[in-house]
Amino acid sequence: MVARRELLAMGVVGLTLEPVDTPLPAWSPGAHVDLVLPSGLVRQYSLCGPLSADSYEIAVFLEHNGRGGSSEVHREVVVGTELALRDPRNRFPLEPALEYLFLAGGIGITPFLPMVEQAEARGASWRLIYGGRSKPEMAFLDRLSDFSGSVVIVPQDRCGLIDVASELAAHPRARVYVCGPPGMISAVQVGMEASEDGARLHFERFITEPGTSEAHHPGDSACEVQLGFDGPVIKVGADKSILDSIVRAGVDVLFSCEEGTCGSCQTKVLAGEIDHRDDLLTDEERKDGQMLICVSRSMSPRLVLDIPA
Numbered sequence: 001m002v003a004r005r006e007l008l009a010m011g012v013v014g015l016t017l018e019p020v021d022t023p024l025p026a027w028s029p030g031a032h033v034d035l036v037l038p039s040g041l042v043r044q045y046s047l048c049g050p051l052s053a054d055s056y057e058i059a060v061f062l063e064h065n066g067r068g069g070s071s072e073v074h075r076e077v078v079v080g081t082e083l084a085l086r087d088p089r090n091r092f093p094l095e096p097a098l099e100y101l102f103l104a105g106g107i108g109i110t111p112f113l114p115m116v117e118q119a120e121a122r123g124a125s126w127r128l129i130y131g132g133r134s135k136p137e138m139a140f141l142d143r144l145s146d147f148s149g150s151v152v153i154v155p156q157d158r159c160g161l162i163d164v165a166s167e168l169a170a171h172p173r174a175r176v177y178v179c180g181p182p183g184m185i186s187a188v189q190v191g192m193e194a195s196e197d198g199a200r201l202h203f204e205r206f207i208t209e210p211g212t213s214e215a216h217h218p219g220d221s222a223c224e225v226q227l228g229f230d231g232p233v234i235k236v237g238a239d240k241s242i243l244d245s246i247v248r249a250g251v252d253v254l255f256s257c258e259e260g261t262c263g264s265c266q267t268k269v270l271a272g273e274i275d276h277r278d279d280l281l282t283d284e285e286r287k288d289g290q291m292l293i294c295v296s297r298s299m300s301p302r303l304v305l306d307i308p309a
């Protein structure tokens with residue numbers, strides 16, 4: 001249930017979520033939750049509150065050209081609104097290190113708030129560079145003022161873009177974490193490739209870059225998916241995604257981005273060969289037979305999915 005709602009910056013609403021009955025599960029820095037909005041839309045938001053709190057805190061940026069989730073939050077979600085959510089998942093964990101460099105762009109600041117708290121607790125050295133269009137549009141500036149010696153605020157209208165190359169050069173041994181617009185992430189990736197030390201880089205995307213994940217390509221073949229070993233068989237056209245075909249068949253599955261970014265539609269494959277087309281799943285998850293059914297496809301005539309009919 002929404003216990004508190006506040007305007008954190010221009011276009012950014014903060015929500016404090018408290019449990020209705022059972023306590024909320026524990027989480028770690030970098031984790032996010034799948035939030036089911038009143039309309040049924042599912043959206044992902046990084047947890048950004050204190051690690052010791054009994055509640056969850058999220059921040060929602062109003063994306064005017066988005067797919068409707070953020071506008072629904074800003075327009076309809078108020079104190080007292082009850083929202084369903086899935087337990088926290090973490091694809092952006094803070095790995096142990098002696099030094100960290102955090103690079104945040106816009107609403108990409110959210111996962112870094114608990115990260116700097118944990119880095120402080122570990123006694124690690126860290127630096128956070130936070131860029132945004134302008135200070136009025138940048139959330140959490142008051143909260144970050146407690147760490148003024150380690151935080152650099154870069155409003156674009158006054159300072160331009162973050163000088164990624166200089167920051168990387170100044171911290172050659174730090175673990176680098178970046179979350180923000182695709183262009184920012186790409187700039188950091190290029191900089192890390194130049195140093196031939198990409199293993200230090202960790203990033204999280206809120207938006208998929210065009211062309212990085214595609215549900216179908218020219219020359220794709222039709223296939224079938226079966227819901228469990230004894231469940232119904234659903235045909236997937238060459239120009240349709242597995243997710244789209246399942247939803248059209250009336251099966252209730254969790255999904256959101258449909259771009260291979262959020263991981264909401266992650267599904268266990270019980271039989272068949274997967275054609276992975278995402279850059280989200282880890283090697284271990286792929287070896288375990290996990291797939292994202294919004295973009296990945298089958299390399300065999302049929303996949304058996306661990307989805308109840």
